[in-house]
Amino acid sequence: MTDAKKLELLAEAMDVGVDELHEDDKLTTNEAWDSLSMLAFMASVSSKCKKKIPPNDVMAVVTVRDALNLI
Amino acid sequence: MINLTDKKIMITGASSGIGRATSVMLSGLGAKIVACGRDEQRLDETLSQCNAGEHIKISFDVRDTASYGDVFRRATADGQKLDGLVYCAGIAPPTPLRVMSEETIREVLDVNLIGFMMMTATYVKRPFNNGGSIVAISSINAHYPQKCMSAYAASKTALEGAARTLALELAEKNIRINCVAAGPVKTEMAQAVLPTSADYIHQHAILGVLMPEDIANAIAFLLSDASARITGRVMYVDGGYLGQ
Numbered sequence: 001m002t003d004a005k006k007l008e009l010l011a012e013a014m015d016v017g018v019d020e021l022h023e024d025d026k027l028t029t030n031e032a033w034d035s036l037s038m039l040a041f042m043a044s045v046s047s048k049c050k051k052k053i054p055p056n057d058v059m060a061v062v063t064v065r066d067a068l069n070l071i
Numbered sequence: 072m073i074n075l076t077d078k079k080i081m082i083t084g085a086s087s088g089i090g091r092a093t094s095v096m097l098s099g100l101g102a103k104i105v106a107c108g109r110d111e112q113r114l115d116e117t118l119s120q121c122n123a124g125e126h127i128k129i130s131f132d133v134r135d136t137a138s139y140g141d142v143f144r145r146a147t148a149d150g151q152k153l154d155g156l157v158y159c160a161g162i163a164p165p166t167p168l169r170v171m172s173e174e175t176i177r178e179v180l181d182v183n184l185i186g187f188m189m190m191t192a193t194y195v196k197r198p199f200n201n202g203g204s205i206v207a208i209s210s211i212n213a214h215y216p217q218k219c220m221s222a223y224a225a226s227k228t229a230l231e232g233a234a235r236t237l238a239l240e241l242a243e244k245n246i247r248i249n250c251v252a253a254g255p256v257k258t259e260m261a262q263a264v265l266p267t268s269a270d271y272i273h274q275h276a277i278l279g280v281l282m283p284e285d286i287a288n289a290i291a292f293l294l295s296d297a298s299a300r301i302t303g304r305v306m307y308v309d310g311g312y313l314g315q
Binding site for chain 1: 164165166167169170172174175218219
């Protein structure tokens with residue numbers, strides 16, 4: 001999956017526009033990166049990429065790049 | 072006193088969690104287990120924990136409803152019909168609506184509901200049963216809303232509705248059917264929640280998070296003659312979760 005597609009997946013999980021996210025952005029200070037977004041991110045990666053991300057790995061995400069690296 | 076000596080019980084989802092604990096417990100009560108699941112190696116692990124007996128393992132995917140006839144023929148190939156069915160197979164993917172897909176909904180319904188109904192439909196065919204008791208695992212999610220669990224809750228609500236209604240049809244065949252609504256149980260399936268959700272669950276289960284054996288106890292009761300006048304009902308084993 002390309003980085004652009006990964007970014008789309010993350011944006012959909014956070015319910016924000018893809019143009020609002022940049023690789024170096026901090027997610028820990030982004031109000032849209034809440035527990036619902038984390039669950040949505042895990043669910044999307046599971047259904048679209050057939051990959052299970054451990055909850056603790058999602059909780060440890062700091063930047064957009066960290067999230068993309070989990071996909 | 073619950074005694075299942077020489078009763079033959081088929082258990083789906085027997086490769087882990089509640090299904091495995093139920094297999095082990097029922098074998099300890101004298102039952103002959105037909106352990107069903109997708110992973111043959113894990114079924115072997117389950118049977119290795121069971122009391123010695125002429126247990127049977129059958130590896131198949133409950134989504135493959137076309138295979139059910141063959142599954143039941145293999146389960147009864149030794150000439151002994153089934154005395155019970157425990158439907159433990161289930162999936163519970165936490166899925167917020169914003170990323171919900173038709174595929175996710177269908178997968179949850181396929182495993183949690185359609186598999187149960189079609190297994191029941193096959194069980195009741197005359198060559199396969201001695202009457203008996205069917206138990207399906209439901210969840211407190213059918214009675215208590217929880218974010219991101221809409222597909223799962225829908226499947227378990229439907230499962231309970233189906234069991235309640237099927238009880239009317241099955242009574243004349245001397246078959247009982249009931250559900251166990253499980254609270255938060257410590258299983259692999261339940262580990263896929265965020266730590267914050269886990270904290271919430273711990274706070275609300277006033278008797279603590281359940282172990283698979285707690286659910287297996289209720290299943291053993293509903294399979295036994297001790298519950299001979301109970302059908303079409305839901306038994307809550309929730310650690311007090313719904314009582315608050």
